[in-house]
Amino acid sequence: MTLTLTVEPFEARTAFQEERLAVGELLAAGFLHAFPEDPPLRPEQEAVSLTHLNSTERDAQFVIRDGTRVLAWGRLSWDTEQNLHNAHARLTVHPQARGRGLGTQVARELERVARREARTTVTFGTTDRNPDGEAFARHLGAQPALPMRVSRLDMTALDAAQLRAWQTRPDGDEYRLHVWTVVPDEYLERVVDMMMVMNTAPKGDLDMDDWVITPQMVREWEAMIVEAGETRLLMAAEHLPSGRLDGYTEVFWDQHRAPLLYQGATAVRPEARGLGLGKWLKAAMLEHAAQECPGIHWVQTNNANVNAAMLGINVALGFQPWAQFTEWQLRLPELS
Structure with missing residues (x-):
């Protein structure tokens, strides 16, 4: 029997601490996969960042869970007073769960929110330390707009x-x-x-x-x-x-x-x-x-x-x- 994994909204500011920590653990795992030689991210610190917004900003977050473990997470954020056509996205899939379409599922929800908020341009970033990111960006139909040297x-x-x-x-x-x-x-x-x-x-x-x-x-x-x-x-x-x-x-x-x-x-x-x-x-x-x-x-x-x-x-x-x-x-x- 194959378990069906579905996307669900994630309200970071009202979620239990252990739920935020599960997303923090996902973000830390994704970072470790891309940058194994760097000091690792702290899941508890990443969990705190999930609630951070300026007073003029809004966001929508989504997760895909397997039990208490979070396999994918996405966030779309936008400003309510400036650049009203823009939104910024982040999306992470656990390295052990990639290639299963989870990122595409989350991306669809982020796009749905962007359209609901009348945002016609969505930006996001990738690093060549994680080649999957660039491939996924092209799969979505995005265009490289600002290449940067790290x-x-x-x-x-x-x-x-x-x-x-x-x-x-x-x-x-x-x-x-x-x-x-x-x-x-x-x-x-x-x-x-x-x-x-x-x-x-x-x-x-x-x-x-x-x-x-x-x-x-x-x-x-x-x-x-x-x-x-x-x-x-x-x-x-x-x-x-x-x-x-x-x-x-x-x-x-x-x-x-x-x-x-x-x-x-x-x-x-x-x-x-x-x-x-x-x-x-x-x-x-x-x-x-x-x-x-x-x-x-x-x-x-x-x-x-x-x-x-x-x-x-x-x-x-x-x-x-x-x-x-x-x-x-x-x-x-x-x-x-």
Whole structure:
């Protein structure tokens, strides 16, 4: 007798803790399959992330269970105020349960929700460390919209002289650096304004409008980072005469996965480029993180293949290609 496995809605915020943990165990197993050499994900941390949404975001999640074990999970999330044509999807099938059509079953439910919410473009990401993901993306009819290089830096190979040189500023320099885990209230509006410079980063073929960031979003992100047990370091360059923040960089670290530091966004205002702010921020952050986040061995970052400026800085620091990440785009024509 063959057991029929069916898709069912999963309400993460009202589910029992052990139900969320079962999804966390699936996510950890999928990560281990793709990245066996990395510090493993913690199922309990992944379970916490299932409930994370900004106040303007909504989501729908689905699972396929075999008893208490979760074999497949999917999530579609969307914003209710911006990019109203877009939604973002995640989908994972247990490595031992692939090839049985479970991913297709979950994908159908995610598409149904996307259509219900009038979302005509769905984005999702895959890594070449898991070739099944790219094959599945093409099976769905998605198109690669933003190829990205994933790079890693060996902290033991850093050039100390280069870091010092990049942090040497001219006499009478009008800039100073700040570093925060939580943005002070007096800088919050300026940080929000600075973060929106990321809208100038290459989008490839993604059908996506510029995002408007609000102070409430930043505070909600900070709260979610704390709840997940992570540390986020944000470093900003302030133009002293105006008080404007002209550049920033951020990194993320989990003490339970100490050898790996994730480099997040780095941005410099277009009008302040060419002043060495990007190199200064990157070099200063690496030195600061080495002190604040003990045990770091690798720094990982993603850069769009077409982002020559940031790739150039990272290559000069010693970042080496490690994987390829692709942001895919699936267009859903309106049903007649």
